[in-house]
Amino acid sequence: MENKALFIEKIKESYNPKGEFIYLGSGILEQEIIAPAQVNLALKMMNRHGLIAGATGTGKTRTLQLIAEQLSDAGVPVFMLDVKGDLSGLAEAGESNPALVERGKMLERPFVPQSFPIELFSLSGKNGIPLRIKISDFGPVMLARVLDLNDTQTGVLTAIFKYADDHQIALINFDDLKALLNFLSQGEGAMEIAQDYGKISSSTSGTILRKIVSVEQQGLSDVFGEPEFDINDLFRKIDDKGIISLLNISDVQNQPVLFSTFLLSLLNQLFKNLPEVGNPDKPKLIFFFDEAHLLFKNASKVFLSRVDQIIRLIRSKGVGVFFCTQAPTDIPENVLGQLGNRVQHALRAFTPNDAENLRKTVKTYPNSDFYKIDEILTQLGTGQALITVLNDKGIPTEVVATHLIPPRAVMGPLNTSDYDKIIASSDLFQKYGQSTDSHSAAEVIEERRRELEAEAEKLKSKKVSKTRKRSNRQTPVEAAGKTLIRTLAAGAGRIILTALTSFLKGKRKR
Numbered sequence: 001m002e003n004k005a006l007f008i009e010k011i012k013e014s015y016n017p018k019g020e021f022i023y024l025g026s027g028i029l030e031q032e033i034i035a036p037a038q039v040n041l042a043l044k045m046m047n048r049h050g051l052i053a054g055a056t057g058t059g060k061t062r063t064l065q066l067i068a069e070q071l072s073d074a075g076v077p078v079f080m081l082d083v084k085g086d087l088s089g090l091a092e093a094g095e096s097n098p099a100l101v102e103r104g105k106m107l108e109r110p111f112v113p114q115s116f117p118i119e120l121f122s123l124s125g126k127n128g129i130p131l132r133i134k135i136s137d138f139g140p141v142m143l144a145r146v147l148d149l150n151d152t153q154t155g156v157l158t159a160i161f162k163y164a165d166d167h168q169i170a171l172i173n174f175d176d177l178k179a180l181l182n183f184l185s186q187g188e189g190a191m192e193i194a195q196d197y198g199k200i201s202s203s204t205s206g207t208i209l210r211k212i213v214s215v216e217q218q219g220l221s222d223v224f225g226e227p228e229f230d231i232n233d234l235f236r237k238i239d240d241k242g243i244i245s246l247l248n249i250s251d252v253q254n255q256p257v258l259f260s261t262f263l264l265s266l267l268n269q270l271f272k273n274l275p276e277v278g279n280p281d282k283p284k285l286i287f288f289f290d291e292a293h294l295l296f297k298n299a300s301k302v303f304l305s306r307v308d309q310i311i312r313l314i315r316s317k318g319v320g321v322f323f324c325t326q327a328p329t330d331i332p333e334n335v336l337g338q339l340g341n342r343v344q345h346a347l348r349a350f351t352p353n354d355a356e357n358l359r360k361t362v363k364t365y366p367n368s369d370f371y372k373i374d375e376i377l378t379q380l381g382t383g384q385a386l387i388t389v390l391n392d393k394g395i396p397t398e399v400v401a402t403h404l405i406p407p408r409a410v411m412g413p414l415n416t417s418d419y420d421k422i423i424a425s426s427d428l429f430q431k432y433g434q435s436t437d438s439h440s441a442a443e444v445i446e447e448r449r450r451e452l453e454a455e456a457e458k459l460k461s462k463k464v465s466k467t468r469k470r471s472n473r474q475t476p477v478e479a480a481g482k483t484l485i486r487t488l489a490a491g492a493g494r495i496i497l498t499a500l501t502s503f504l505k506g507k508r509k510r
Contacts, residue, residue: 004029007370008037014397015389017042019281022070024343024387025404026107029370035108039402041067041341043074043282045390047320049311049338052288053328053361054345059383060324063343064288065090065407067322068244071286072116077235077242081263081290085127085250088419089410091118100406107405114408117238119245120423123223123259127248129429132225133265135171136164142261142268145303147211154302156204159197160184169441173224174212176441181205183445188452220258226436231269233428234285256294263289264307267321271310274317284318292323293330308334327357328364336364340390346380368399376401 011027011034020043027037054060065087068078080087093113094100104111122128135143140161144154160180164171171177183189185205193200215221236243249259267287277284289295296304311321323331323339327347331339342365349355362373366388377386380401388399413419423429 003370004032004034008034010369010398011037011039011400014391015040015400017044017392019044019392020074022046022067022074023109023405024066025402028384028401028403033106033403035106037400038108039387039400041389042392043071043076044279044392045341045394046071046076046286047280047283047315047318048340048390048394049315049320050322050341050343050389051328051331051336051339052322052324052343052345053326053330054385055326055348057382058345058380059385059404060345061087062383062407062411063345063385063404064290064322064324065409065411066405068286068288069114069116069408072242072244074282075237075240075242076283077237077285078244078288079234079266079285080244080246080288081259082246082248083250083253083290085248086411086413087246088118088120088248088414088422089412090116090244090246091414091422092410092418094408094410103406107403109405111406112408116409117241117243118422119243119426119428120419121245121247122251123247123249123262124219124251125222126251128246128423129426129432130222130435131229131247131262132223132227132432132435133262133269134226134228135173135177135224136161137228137269138224138265139268141302141306142265145261145299146258147208147215148257149208149211151300153204153208154300156198156200157208159193159200163193163197164441169444170438172226172438172440174216174221178209178212179442179445181208183448215258218255220252220255222435223258223262226438227432229266229432231266231273233431234270256291256297260291260295263287264295264310267310267314267319268306270319271314271317274319276316277318278316280318283320286320286322288322288324290324292325296330296332296335304332308332311335311338327361329357329360340394340396342386342388344377344386346382346384347377349378365399366396371399371401373399 007027007029015038017040022041022043024039024041026033026035027039028034029037052060052063064080068080068090071078082088093115096111096113100111120128121131123131140154140158144157147157149157160177161171163169163184164180169180171180181200182205184193185200185202190200234245247259247263252259270285270287274284295307299307314321322341323335325331328336328344344361344365347354347358347361349358358374358377361377365373365386371386373386380386383404383406385402385404386399387402388396391397414422
């Protein structure tokens with residue numbers, strides 16, 4: 001009992017934030033759920049970022065859902081990746097059942113079904129409102145990641161972007177990039193870029209073009225275009241509830257590099273365009289980065305450096321980022337060190353690799369007076385997690401095994417009819433539903449080509465005209481020769497005429 005009383009006291013001391021908070025659940029000690037030991041996450045600390053990790057099937061997605069629901073209640077907008085399309089049920093109130101009622105009593109939080117405002121987005125445009133970005137805003141580093149370019153090819157791509165920026169040429173979509181790449185790798189364009197940016201070899205330009213075509217053939221080119229998504233549309237509210245924006249990637253799951261890099265590009269846009277807000281009482285936006293391991297797999301040093309920079313600095317813009325993955329070891333150490341709030345679901349240790357991941361995960365947690373971290377991580381059940389967060393002063397809280405509260409909305413997808421109605425009725429569908437084609441690099445280069453052809457035609461005409469003029473002029477020698485011929489011809493004509501006259505006179509006399 002003394003151990004239990006001390007446990008409750010420490011949890012209350014650690015998880016008693018001032019101001020608004022997310023209620024996660026109640027502490028577990030020696031297999032007993034202790035409701036007075038409530039585990040809370042202060043809203044003012046959520047822009048310090050976080051990690052939600054655990055093996056498949058341990059409840060990570062439902063943890064995302066219950067946090068998103070409470071953020072919405074607090075008026076904080078949320079952006080989430082919906083990997084399988086089953087988070088759309090947030091728009092519909094869940095149904096109560098005896099198990100949920102009992103769980104609510106056990107956690108001293110009655111289960112009250114509730115729906116939440118959502119927006120449904122899609123990269124392909126097939127499963128939601130199309131999300132698009134301009135090639136120029138996506139940037140060469142992230143595009144090189146999508147195209148799987150080596151360092152040399154990435155350098156060439158960077159030079160092309162720099163040329164476009166310096167000459168105020170808009171790169172909207174792949175057609176623009178291909179047109180500019182072709183222009184700068186041959187003829188006048190090749191000479192122009194070589195002087196200030198470096199020569200582009202035909203082999204490198206050919207490789208980049210082939211990789212662009214490969215992405216287009218996979219049906220992914222529509223991600224780049226207009227109208228470009230305005231990040232300010234992520235901050236909307238309905239009746240003081242933050243809107244939960246879901247990006248459905250169920251139809252592009254086999255393109256992890258594309259969708260993970262696209263998410264990073266959105267974060268980059270937020271970082272570049274939002275004003276500094278310091279340390280607000282609650283975040284302006286929480287960004288859940290699901291399947292986070294895909295972002296870092298086989299990534300270049302330049303790319304990883306960009307991720308590190310964005311995560312390090314974006315919190316001052318009032319944006320919190322929560323990475324969701326199977327194990328903390330999926331996240332690079334320099335990024336992991338910035339994730340102050342940890343929710344770790346069960347880990348399994350069936351193989352030597354699993355055991356190594358478990359050992360590394362244990363090292364990321366503070367020491368505990370109540371748990372053997374390596375043991376508790378393998379014993380957690382579905383809907384349970386080991387948690388430590390930052391308190392009001394930014395200090396890590398006591399590590400606690402927690403029985404999480406259930407989400408209040410439907411834990412699954414909407415039916416097709418309701419799903420389509422939400423999309424069709426959205427103001428953002430009217431704004432982004434149809435693609436547009438503005439004046440950009442492809443048109444600029446086509447105009448330039450026509451100008452060059454017109455100039456070449458004029459030059460050709462001038463040459464022909466000069467040639468003709470030259471052929472009509474007579475050199476002194478030519479003029480003297482022609483005069484001589486005319487003189488000789490005239491003399492010969494008189495001789496012939498005289499002879500002919502004498503001949504005719506003789507004929508008459510006869």
